[in-house]
Amino acid sequence: xxxxxxxxxxxxxxxxxxxxxxxxxxxxxxxxxxxxxxxxxxxxxxxxxxxxxxxxxxxxxxxxxxxxxxxxxxxxxxxxxxxxxxxxxxxxxxxxxxxxxxxxxxxxxxxxxxxxxxxxxxxxxxxxxxxxxxxxxxxxxxxxxxxxxxxxxxxxxxxxxxxxxxxxxxxxxxxxxxxxxxxxxxxxxxxxxxxxxxxxxxxxxxxxxxxxxxxxxxxxxxxxxxxxxxxxxxxxxxxxxxxxxxxxxxxxxxxxxxxxxxxxxxxxxxxxxxxxxxxxxxxxxxxxxxxxxxxxxxxxxxxxxxxxxxxxxxxxxxxxxxxxxxxxxxxxxxx
Amino acid sequence: xxxxxxxxxxxxxxxxxxxxxxxxxxxxxxxxxxxxxxxxxxxxxxxxxxxxxxxxxxxxxxxxxxxxxxxxxxxxxxxxxxxxxxxxxxxxxxxxxxxxxxxxxxxxxxxxxxxxxxxxxxxxxxxxxxxxxxxxxxxxxxxxxxxxxxxxxxxxxxxxxxxxxxxxxxxxxxxxxxxxxxxxxxxxxxxxxxxxxxxxxxxxxxxxxxxxxxxxxxxxxxxxxxxxxxxxxxxxxxxxxxxxxxxxxxxxxxxxxxxxxxxxxxxxxxxxxxxxxxxxxxxxxxxxxxxxxxxxxxxx
Numbered sequence: 001x002x003x004x005x006x007x008x009x010x011x012x013x014x015x016x017x018x019x020x021x022x023x024x025x026x027x028x029x030x031x032x033x034x035x036x037x038x039x040x041x042x043x044x045x046x047x048x049x050x051x052x053x054x055x056x057x058x059x060x061x062x063x064x065x066x067x068x069x070x071x072x073x074x075x076x077x078x079x080x081x082x083x084x085x086x087x088x089x090x091x092x093x094x095x096x097x098x099x100x101x102x103x104x105x106x107x108x109x110x111x112x113x114x115x116x117x118x119x120x121x122x123x124x125x126x127x128x129x130x131x132x133x134x135x136x137x138x139x140x141x142x143x144x145x146x147x148x149x150x151x152x153x154x155x156x157x158x159x160x161x162x163x164x165x166x167x168x169x170x171x172x173x174x175x176x177x178x179x180x181x182x183x184x185x186x187x188x189x190x191x192x193x194x195x196x197x198x199x200x201x202x203x204x205x206x207x208x209x210x211x212x213x214x215x216x217x218x219x220x221x222x223x224x225x226x227x228x229x230x231x232x233x234x235x236x237x238x239x240x241x242x243x244x245x246x247x248x249x250x251x252x253x254x255x256x257x258x259x260x261x262x263x264x265x266x267x268x269x270x271x272x273x274x275x276x277x278x279x280x281x282x283x284x285x286x287x288x289x290x291x292x293x294x295x296x297x298x299x300x301x302x303x304x305x306x307x308x309x310x311x312x313x314x315x316x317x318x319x320x321x322x323x324x325x326x327x328x329x330x331x332x333x334x335x
Numbered sequence: 336x337x338x339x340x341x342x343x344x345x346x347x348x349x350x351x352x353x354x355x356x357x358x359x360x361x362x363x364x365x366x367x368x369x370x371x372x373x374x375x376x377x378x379x380x381x382x383x384x385x386x387x388x389x390x391x392x393x394x395x396x397x398x399x400x401x402x403x404x405x406x407x408x409x410x411x412x413x414x415x416x417x418x419x420x421x422x423x424x425x426x427x428x429x430x431x432x433x434x435x436x437x438x439x440x441x442x443x444x445x446x447x448x449x450x451x452x453x454x455x456x457x458x459x460x461x462x463x464x465x466x467x468x469x470x471x472x473x474x475x476x477x478x479x480x481x482x483x484x485x486x487x488x489x490x491x492x493x494x495x496x497x498x499x500x501x502x503x504x505x506x507x508x509x510x511x512x513x514x515x516x517x518x519x520x521x522x523x524x525x526x527x528x529x530x531x532x533x534x535x536x537x538x539x540x541x542x543x544x545x546x547x548x549x550x551x552x553x554x555x556x557x558x559x560x561x562x563x564x565x566x567x568x569x570x571x572x573x574x575x576x577x578x579x580x581x582x583x584x585x586x587x588x589x590x591x592x593x594x595x596x597x598x599x600x601x602x603x604x605x606x607x608x609x610x611x612x613x614x615x616x617x618x619x620x621x622x623x624x625x626x627x628x629x630x631x632x633x634x635x
Contacts, residue, residue: 018474147607
């Protein structure tokens with residue numbers, strides 16, 4: 001197992017270096033003078049330009065610049081935002097819990113609904129339930145989620161007035177930021193109604209973000225179950241006279257879950273892309289909205305480091321998925 | 336008795352293959368429905384200027400936010416109503432079909448050609464060439480696709496052409512990986528060795544001998560990428576990074592409609608519905624293609 005983990009980690013090193021090269025080159029291929037773009041200044045005197053060039057280290061050879069960049073990165077220095085002047089890492093860490101909270105809720109909704117629906121559709125293959133659920137899943141899979149979010153706002157916020165349109169909690173409530181997770185913070189603040197407000201703000205964005213993963217998980221669970229149910233050992237279990245619930249629950253489901261867990265893990269990248277759209281629609285103060293705002297404000301240090309952090313994060317999650325996969329499936333581990 | 340085998344001409348073999356393909360494809364009712372909707376969409380896009388009742392960019396100043404014809408205050412001249420600056424929704428939707436199909440075709444073509452060439456080289460030559468190429472593909476795949484496309488558009492500048500290039504770059508590794516995997520399994524077959532012994536050069540082996548036998552998974556992936564491209568281009572348009580106003584691109588139309596969502600439901604509902612229907616039709620077709628082209632499923 002240790003060898004398996006080490007080989008996976010080693011495999012990641014070139015990918016991570018590739019990511020840093022892309023993030024590093026990003027600023028240098030932007031149209032315009034990279035010094036001015038990164039300093040966020042315009043129309044400077046030649047003296048000031050030379051000063052900035054030296055300050056940013058742009059007077060060195062490009063390879064040296066890359067190693068400087070890598071060195072700063074390893075020390076946790078990701079530069080400062082041009083707009084807020086705060087370190088990018090501080091901003092990222094402050095906004096990150098909001099995205100995690102949203103993403104976790106979405107993946108929980110997607111799994112809790114998607115897996116049972118997929119299993120049931122497989123067991124009742126060809127039934128009306130199978131047809132309706134798989135058609136719905138295909139519609140969900142094809143959904144432009146930015147439009148889906150707007151429709152839900154029209155219906156639940158506009159017509160029914162049940163949910164708020166944007167933000168994480170009503171402005172009425174104010175409490176210290178303990179964990180960064182609004183659901184937990186509102187609960188421990190003890191203010192009546194705060195938790196309710198946090199939930200009502202979270203529900204629509206989570207549903208929107210969960211839509212595509214839910215469809216993918218339901219479809220994948222169904223096909224994994226169908227494949228497993230055609231295997232010899234399931235037929236043997238049935239032939240032995242085992243009750244259907246035991247055959248499905250113990251023999252089929254456990255084996256079908258292996259590809260499903262991978263699918264769930266691989267949805268993290270999909271969630272991150274979805275978070276960009278969902279957070280923009282619901283003005284959810286997370287990483288996705290932060291990236292969009294930074295791109296439109298031309299806050300390039302934030303875009304550069306944000307890109308790096310998000311790709312690094314997705315890479316780490318994929319590594320964890322790989323390791324889990326090896327843990328539950330010895331055939332992969334011993335390859 | 337004479338020899339029972341009948342020698343078929345190439346054209347006859349091709350006809351039989353097509354007939355077999357259609358047999359499996361038409362078993363899937365959803366796929367046939369998807370194909371019909373897709374063909375209708377193509378028809379609408381091709382005949383847009385004949386079908387559209389108005390110019391898609393013409394602003395009727397006396398008809399701002401007119402609701403659809405069946406609502407109170409609707410007008411017969413504007414069947415699906417008008418937007419905030421008085422443009423006919425129906426005409427804009429019809430012309431929007433041109434954008435979506437164009438985006439899908441361009442993105443898939445660039446990604447497919449790039450991915451096939453890269454994947455063929457990696458799979459055919461193997462060794463360090465393969466390692467380097469696949470590591471680069473891994474790096475591209477490490478970024479969430481929409482985020483990388485957004486950043487690429489930020490570098491290239493907002494606009495439809497750049498959005499298409501960005502999406503194609505992001506999709507290309509999927510094709511490269513598929514081609515490589517297919518090439519590697521085909522390389523072990525005897526017909527490849529036979530062709531090599533017969534004196535076929537590398538290029539001939541790659542493009543004439545091996546590639547035609549790797550096409551099935553690529554066709555399925557191309558269909559799926561077509562629908563994702565339509566979706567991602569609309570998302571970029573929605574975020575202001577794709578097609579720029581006043582282009583009647585569906586995502587851009589949604590972005591312009593956002594501030595009216597609680598006042599005029601039609602400006603939001605119809606463009607999204609158009610995106611959903613097109614993407615759904617293409618995905619249905621993709622499912623049918625996979626069933627028809629996957630030999631494992633055929634035998635069962």
